[in-house]
Structures are given as C-alpha cells and as structure tokens.
Amino acid sequence: MRVLMCNSFFYLRGGVERCFFDLSELLSAHGHEVIPFCMRHKRNRPSEYSRYFVSEIDFPSLLQQRTSPVTKLKALERVLYSHEAKRQIEQLIKDTRPDIAHVQEIDHEISPSILHTIKQFDIPIVQTLHDYKQLCPNTNFVSGEEVCERCRGHRYFHVVLRRCKRDSLSASLLACLETYFQKLLRICERTVDVFIVPSRFLQHKLAEHGFDATVIHLPNFVDVERFRPCYEISDYFVYFGRLVSIKGVKTLFEAMRYVNSSSRLYVIGEGELKETLREYARQHGISNIAFLGYLATQDLIPLVQRAAFTVFPSECYENYPMTILESFACGTPVIGSNIGGIPELVEDGRNGLLFEPGNPWQLADRIQFLLDNPQRAIEMGRNGRQQVEATNDPQRYYQRIVEIYQRLLHKTA
Secondary structure (H helix, E strand, C coil), X not given: CEEEEECCCCCCCCHHHHHHHHHHHHHHHCCCEEEEECECCCCCCCCCCHHHCECCCCHHHHHHCCCCHHHHHHHHXXXXXXXXXXXXXXXXXXXXXXXXXXXXXXXXXXXXXXXXXXXXXXXXXXXXXXXXXXXXXXXXXXXXXEECCCCCCCCCCHHHHCCCCCCCHHHHHHHHHHHHHHXXXXXXXXXXXXXXXXXXXXXXXXXXXXXXCCEEECCCCCCHHHCCCCCCCCCEEEEECCCCHHHCHHHHHHHHHHCCCCCEEEEECCCCCHHHHHHHHHHCCCCCEEEEECCCHHHHHHHHHHCCCEEECCCCCCCCCHHXXXXXXXXXXXXXXXXXXXXXXXXXXXXXXXECCCCHHHHHHHHHHHHHCHHHHHHHHHHHHHHHHHHCCHHHHHHHHHHHHHHHHHHHC
C-alpha cells in the first residue's frame, strides 16, 4: 500500500510530528511505501520527495513585521487556499500514485486546498486531529490565560475581539478569516472520509459543537521497546514541555513554595516564561529547581526513566499528551491536572495522581505525597508501564489503522 502522509513540518517539532514520524516508520516497517508531503525547512529530515514540498513560510515572524499589502495577501492566500500546495501535491500524486492519504496537521503552512486535489484523484482521506482547530480558531480553546469556548455556534469573531492568537490583532484576524472560510466551504467535512481522534474528550467536544463527520476514537501509540523502565527511588522529579502559561508552569512554581523536601525539580524545555520563572524562583528563595533547557530525545529519556515522577500541570484542554505516554513507558508515574484528555490517561491513585488545574496547594500536596511515599510512586510507575503496553501498543494501532485504510479502499474500488 502506498500512503501519502501529509503534515506541515518534516522535523521533530512537537507531539504532532512525533506521531507523524512514528506512524510513518510503523507503516514502513510493515512493508508499506510512505510518501511524505510537507513544508521545506532547514531542519527537515532528508527525503527523496522533498522537491515536491511547499516553500517555507514563518507566520509568527511575518505577522510581527511591517509588511506590504502584497505580502499580506500572499500570506492570506497561503492560509486560506494555497495554490502552490495544490500544484505541488498534484504533481506528487501523478508521479507516485498513492492508494490512500493520511493527513496530520496541514493548516496555515499547507492549507486544506490539498484535500480537493487528493479527492480529484479518488484517493480516500484519513485525518488525525491533534487539537481543536475544527472548533476553535486558536486551536486550543484558550483565550489569554483561560479556557474559552466563546466561539461555539460559529461565532469565530470572538478570536479577533479578544486577540486570542498570540495577543495579535493581525494573527487573530487571519485565524478568524481562515476558520470562517473553511466552515463556509465545509472543505474538511466534504473531503475527509474519516477523522481519527486520540482522546474521548476530543470526540465528545466535536459532538457537542455539532461537527458532522465520521469520527473514530483511536489512541496514539508508543513504542515501549525504546523506553526501559527504571524502578528506583530517585531524588528528583521532572517537568518537560513548553514554558508557557497554558501548560500550568506558573502553578507548578507556586506549588514548589509549599513542598517540604530536598528533592529537586528538573525543568526541561524552553518558552517565553523561562526568565519570568527564574525570577520567581529567585524572589521566593526556591533553590531546588534546575533549568535544563531543551534536551534531545536521547538525553531527555534517561532523565525521565530515573525520575521519581513527572508533573504535567496543564491548564488547557489537552488532547492525548505524548508526554504522559512517554513517562508511563519509562515506568514513571504522572501527577496531572484533571482537565481535557489527561484523566483518560492518569488514573488517580493507580498510575499517578490528579489535581484541580490552577490549584498550587493541591498540586503541592500531590507532590509531597509521592516524595514521602516513594514505594507508592514506584508501584504507580509499574502500573503506568503496564497500561501503555496494553492500550498503546504499536501493533494494535497498526491493525486498527490498516483496517480503516482497507475499508475505505474497498468503498472506492
């Protein structure tokens, strides 16, 4: 089977790209030919198909600069309906003749224009949803620093009124126009045959907002063979992820004021709040926090394997965080906030602990409990490992995804 795999980025940028590459490798390992279609970028992995990729565009930088009306129109065209992407993928399809297309994230850098082209060749389309872009112009139901669903009922103008997109009028207006354009034409609903959602929470949100399409729940997978659990008592715990408000890092740092222990918190990642968090720790005399910055996977995983536990304090509707899956694969329990898809993974008292999002005192209590009860933490870590082995097994995922592919192929045969 030849699978056309579409995603904006072709380098390991985040959880979406991890899923994109893992699925590509899984399909290739079973003898399928994977044909990527992405955006050109200096950090891209090498590919024999890179000549078909669309040209690079950096929207955050572009929208922050003073640009000419022509440049702004080109950016708008790229977001709404990229003719370059249509031309490039049409040539790729003619040259490779894929059997099926699997789309990950293509908004902004590629645009849904490619979906029409794929359909013109009678190729079935599967799309995995990693965020709430179908429902929220800001993709994550976040406005400022709060969870927000004001755009329910197609009232997407709220994203402009509240400047939800990076607190920028131009970025928010672009997101608003993009969403209205796509909903008016119903591009995705009319072209995508099956939408896959990793979490039940996202599936329920789509139903709540009246999303009219075929949606299948299929949890992400993790290759546990790449992670070796280390069930030992450790003197540190970790946070790894972006240092931004919606990830709850401010709440985590406030909670550290109430934790009585010599154990250290390792903060792994980069983000706009890094210096603010450093200053907060200094002002409040919190000396047991170490900033490790960005770490490559080969350096990150050993730290997670030996950690007492991972803290995942997000304050937004997380979908199905790979951070939690990878922690469990390492045999490391997770303290997570009780919001979005997190409680689908973290079962309170079994493989970790839950706390009310944004509540530093409750988070501090959960941290203190695991620090004071290391054997319970080890037991929870074992349960987490068993859970991903049973629920997030690559072979189980492969069987399900191929069944979906084959069902669609039989319909079009």
